[in-house]
Amino acid sequence: MQFSVTILGSNSALPTSGKYPTAQVLNASERFFLIDCGEGTQMQLRKNRIKFSRINHIFISHLHGDHCFGLIGLISTYSLLGRTSDLYIYGHSDLEAVFAPQIKYFCPNLKYNVIFIPVDVEKSEVIFEDSAVEVSTIPLLHRKPTCGFLFKEKERERHIIRDAVDYYKVPVKELPRIKKGGDYISWEGTFVKNSLLTKPSSPPRSYAFCSDTAFCESIVPLIEGVDMLYHEATFSLSDKKLARETFHSTASEAAEIALKANAKKLLIGHFSTRYKDTNLLLNEAKNIFSNVSKATEGDIFEVPLKFP
């Protein structure tokens, strides 16, 4: 089961050649979540060979153009492709107010529902859940109401040890209970501890997306121990004042958050176009937190399964 994020766009607001504004796709156990949707997202989906039809849930961090101008094009393309299944879009309540009139004008004969799910960006709460994955909000600190998103796999059931189950002659109907951690008592009264019958499954994996935000320590407990953290790193240390003024972060601040939250890996992006060589930002982050990568268009970052 995959758990990987594909970077479709990682630029800050101003486009540069070959770069795109923010958009990512998380493949969490074959659920494809689109995170932010800057202009050109649909072209980038195509280029990265991600099937449009796999996406049913779109999460928009905030209503700055470089995070949502690609929405109307994508919605329109879905219509041309004959989509019929519901499309859920999570974000600030303004999202529907701004995009519903556009949908009405440009896609009058939509054959599928676009369902806007308003999100309270000021508190952390679960906004999506299915049998395998849970998504919750991460309140951020920006010029517009903004939240990040934490994607977490749910605990998996324990793995049955086939030989042990055969040896203790455990009836099949007992297995669902045992997979959940239950012990077994045979009809003769033999007590068999669960740990003799099962192995623990791989621990759930997690991904946190935090863009755009000023340095915001209050997110640390929300993302504690996260496997992979994307945190914006718009500015260099030397432009800290600018970061403050614009409610963005420096690369060092992104790394500090990763360190404090015990993240396993950090991805940084949303670099200001003022830096010709963004390795400057990478190195600033590495001074604080070693496992950092730049998120670049086309990159795929995976969190592998851990078999303990």
Added chain:
Amino acid sequence: MQFSVTILGSNSALPTSGKYPTAQVLNASERFFLIDCGEGTQMQLRKNRIKFSRINHIFISHLHGDHCFGLIGLISTYSLLGRTSDLYIYGHSDLEAVFAPQIKYFCPNLKYNVIFIPVDVEKSEVIFEDSAVEVSTIPLLHRKPTCGFLFKEKERERHIIRDAVDYYKVPVKELPRIKKGGDYISWEGTFVKNSLLTKPSSPPRSYAFCSDTAFCESIVPLIEGVDMLYHEATFSLSDKKLARETFHSTASEAAEIALKANAKKLLIGHFSTRYKDTNLLLNEAKNIFSNVSKATEGDIFEVPLKFP
């Protein structure tokens, strides 16, 4: 003085990898006109190294998304770049109704004016004019109210023959009149015909943009003798029925228009994604009109000056 069109996007509605929806930039004597503005136009401007600040006039043929979804991103980027000069956008009156609310929401502190010029797409009239260039509308036949645009250089003044002017001792103050075609009578009464004093200048060049449209012969007199014609060619001959139903043209029909209008050169584009090899469409057009090229992203087509 250049007269050339750069193709930024030439795809039909559905995006494919590396292709963009319709957008072109015409450089007419150093005036840069943006024609249509599909999603990703600003990235394509960047890629093709066209300075954003050179564009002051944008012409939108119609309000299908693949011809205008890039507008809001471009307007927003202009704002971030600190633009102060007026931006004129010509198109159907709905354009302002649809885009003004978006501008208000996403670019609340715009430091420049976006001036929407409503266009009556049902008649041919001059909608822009300066000292060197004139732009007029070409009513087209599509599912939404649509017009093409004809860009024409104005007649240039005749070139002075320096030796002749010296020989006849023509005073400097007479030259502006003579450049306009006037004859010269000296103070002694000598009559000098204009053709002895001047050479004709290069004839004005012209470019017609016609997308999207069903086969529409009524445009022929409007574009008679045009130097370069872009005409959509969405379908192959074998899909003529589909062309009828969707109010698009076949490649042969585009060529037929070029032939009837005595166009010097034809560009075709807006190909349906159903054709794996678009040379099929090129060849169908070539069967009728020889000087055809496919308009592909990054292509620059120039109409050179003719010195008769």
